[in-house]
Amino acid sequence: MRPDPRLGAAVLAGKLAATASRGLGRGGGTTIPGDVALAIDPGVLAKLGAALPRGSVLVSGTNGKTTTTGLVAAALEASGERVLTNASGANLVFGLVAAAVAQARPLGGARADRAVFEVDELSLERAVLELRPRLVVVLNLLRDQLDRSGELETTARRIGDGLRRLPRGAHVVANADDPLVVAQCEGVEGVVYVGIDADDQLLDGVPHAADARTCPRCGAPLHFDRVVLAHCGSYRCTRCDFARPRPAVAVRRITAASLDRQRLELDDGTVLDAAVGGIYNAYNLVAAHAAATTLGVPAATVAAAVAGFRPRFGRMERLRLHDRELRLLLAKNPAGLDVVLRTADELGATHNYLIAINDLVADGRDVSWLWDVDFERLARSSHRPHVVASGRRAHDLALRLKYAGMAAEQVTVEPDPAAALRVLASRAAPGEEAVVVPTYTAMLELRAVAQRAGAVGAFWEQRG
Numbered sequence: 001m002r003p004d005p006r007l008g009a010a011v012l013a014g015k016l017a018a019t020a021s022r023g024l025g026r027g028g029g030t031t032i033p034g035d036v037a038l039a040i041d042p043g044v045l046a047k048l049g050a051a052l053p054r055g056s057v058l059v060s061g062t063n064g065k066t067t068t069t070g071l072v073a074a075a076l077e078a079s080g081e082r083v084l085t086n087a088s089g090a091n092l093v094f095g096l097v098a099a100a101v102a103q104a105r106p107l108g109g110a111r112a113d114r115a116v117f118e119v120d121e122l123s124l125e126r127a128v129l130e131l132r133p134r135l136v137v138v139l140n141l142l143r144d145q146l147d148r149s150g151e152l153e154t155t156a157r158r159i160g161d162g163l164r165r166l167p168r169g170a171h172v173v174a175n176a177d178d179p180l181v182v183a184q185c186e187g188v189e190g191v192v193y194v195g196i197d198a199d200d201q202l203l204d205g206v207p208h209a210a211d212a213r214t215c216p217r218c219g220a221p222l223h224f225d226r227v228v229l230a231h232c233g234s235y236r237c238t239r240c241d242f243a244r245p246r247p248a249v250a251v252r253r254i255t256a257a258s259l260d261r262q263r264l265e266l267d268d269g270t271v272l273d274a275a276v277g278g279i280y281n282a283y284n285l286v287a288a289h290a291a292a293t294t295l296g297v298p299a300a301t302v303a304a305a306v307a308g309f310r311p312r313f314g315r316m317e318r319l320r321l322h323d324r325e326l327r328l329l330l331a332k333n334p335a336g337l338d339v340v341l342r343t344a345d346e347l348g349a350t351h352n353y354l355i356a357i358n359d360l361v362a363d364g365r366d367v368s369w370l371w372d373v374d375f376e377r378l379a380r381s382s383h384r385p386h387v388v389a390s391g392r393r394a395h396d397l398a399l400r401l402k403y404a405g406m407a408a409e410q411v412t413v414e415p416d417p418a419a420a421l422r423v424l425a426s427r428a429a430p431g432e433e434a435v436v437v438p439t440y441t442a443m444l445e446l447r448a449v450a451q452r453a454g455a456v457g458a459f460w461e462q463r464g
């Protein structure tokens with residue numbers, strides 16, 4: 001490539017900023033280098049992206065970005081590519097720039113063949129314009145606890161704006177089961193729909209937390225024949241011809257389902273044996289499979305990469321503390337918490353939970369989203385579970401659990417994370433696995449507590 005002094009300066013300054021912020025202990029400095037590099041060369045992301053011989057893949061949607069990005073990257077690496085990714089989960093434009101700068105050669109050349117980035121929904125359009133990706137994955141559009149009331153439609157439109165800006169020849173892997181995603185793909189070329197046709201883990205109806213009960217095109221009620229999770233399933237409009245498109249890649253059957261394992265049989269005969277459980281991960285898996293095969297990775301290579309894939313910190317991991325087995329399941333929004341509780345109840349037959357709700361900025365300040373979570377399911381569970389309600393908003397959670405129908409003896413309120421972990425351990429029997437469900441900052445606190453209690457290193461390793 002021709003020397004570009006401004007790009008070289010931006011990359012160098014970004015690298016220095018990364019080193020400096022690591023020295024200051026700023027959590028690895030995941031976005032500061034992006035700020036610095038962009039200030040010197042606003043075109044830094046476009047230039048670094050253009051230097052990648054195989055271009056970029058972007059993964060967006062409310063839930064599952066990190067896992068799906070990891071799966072796609074693993075499949076591409078298994079096919080021999082060198083892959084650049086924002087593994088830290090910094091998924092705004094500054095985070096993408098920081099990741100690109102970190103791997104770039106000092107003058108701006110590329111070390112990787114391709115980038116696979118998870119991208120925040122509201123940043124997708126800008127990322128598309130800068131990176132000109134060859135493929136975009138859109139997983140789902142669920143309400144986040146940060147954007148209640150009506151903002152989901154805005155987010156959906158922003159995704160659509162991004163998709164309509166894709167370069168000619170680009171592909172979109174989109175979730176056919178999510179009517180909000182499908183509505184944004186109308187008129188977009190190169191869409192490969194994925195979905196779940198398996199009837200192994202269906203819901204009785206559209207849950208309370210679901211956002212899309214009406215047709216995104218005409219506003220009439222949607223009719224659901226099957227509900228897989230939230231508002232995702234098989235649907236059709238009761239007035240116009242809007243309906244779930246037939247998926248090009250579908251999960252036909254789900255077997256061997258447990259909390260940390262499942263086997264997906266796809267309708268093309270592919271079998272994916274994964275070390276991630278839960279129906280939400282089935283969506284991530286089929287989307288990653290479709291993305292990788294669309295990019296030319298052989299199905300057998302994808303299957304091998306999936307088999308070796310382990311989820312990242314906080315998504316689905318185990319620790320041993322106070323001589324008890326604990327499973328940590330991060331929940332960031334109502335739909336996420338719903339599906340985590342459902343998975344723990346149905347696949348884990350869980351008796352003891354610790355649910356920790358914080359209201360810091362990273363969690364969402366407004367905890368009224370707790371009223372959108374289907375705690376009634378937990379109250380009805382035949383396992384008659386006990387919940388330690390913890391975190392800064394432990395009392396709000398306890399009130400919500402009471403209204404859901406949980407008896408007083410099924411709930412213990414303990415806001416302090418260390419004390420809450422002790423209560424959980426004292427209630428669980430030896431050998432029993434208890435489930436810990438924190439919001440983001442509560443997860444960081446619980447992790448710190450566990451480290452202080454000696455549960456470092458091996459105790460936090462992910463189970464293979």
Ligand SMILES: [Zn+2]
Pocket residue numbers: 215216217218219220237238239240241242
């Ligand atoms: Zn309609």
